[in-house]
Amino acid sequence: MTCDLCQTAMEEVKLPKTIKGNGFRIVIEEMPTIRCPKCGDTYYDLEESEKIREVVSYFNRRLACLKKVA
Numbered sequence: 383m384t385c386d387l388c389q390t391a392m393e394e395v396k397l398p399k400t401i402k403g404n405g406f407r408i409v410i411e412e413m414p415t416i417r418c419p420k421c422g423d424t425y426y427d428l429e430e431s432e433k434i435r436e437v438v439s440y441f442n443r444r445l446a447c448l449k450k451v452a
């Protein structure tokens with residue numbers, strides 16, 4: 383895979399990632415990330431993006447339940 387911006391070969395690294403949702407924040411310490419060593423542009427592969435979406439929707443549902451109880 384090459385960078386869309388500068389055509390440099392991308393490298394796979396693990397970076398911390400913070401996800402902000404509606405009233406919560408999730409910190410993933412080692413998120414597999416594809417990064418361009420030249421311009422620092424980052425991508426997540428489809429599988430990882432899918433996982434993030436699942437986690438966020440899980441927390442959104444949990445928070446919705448908690449709000450109903452409180």
Ligand SMILES: [Zn+2]
Nearest residue numbers: 385388418421
């Ligand atoms: Zn680049």
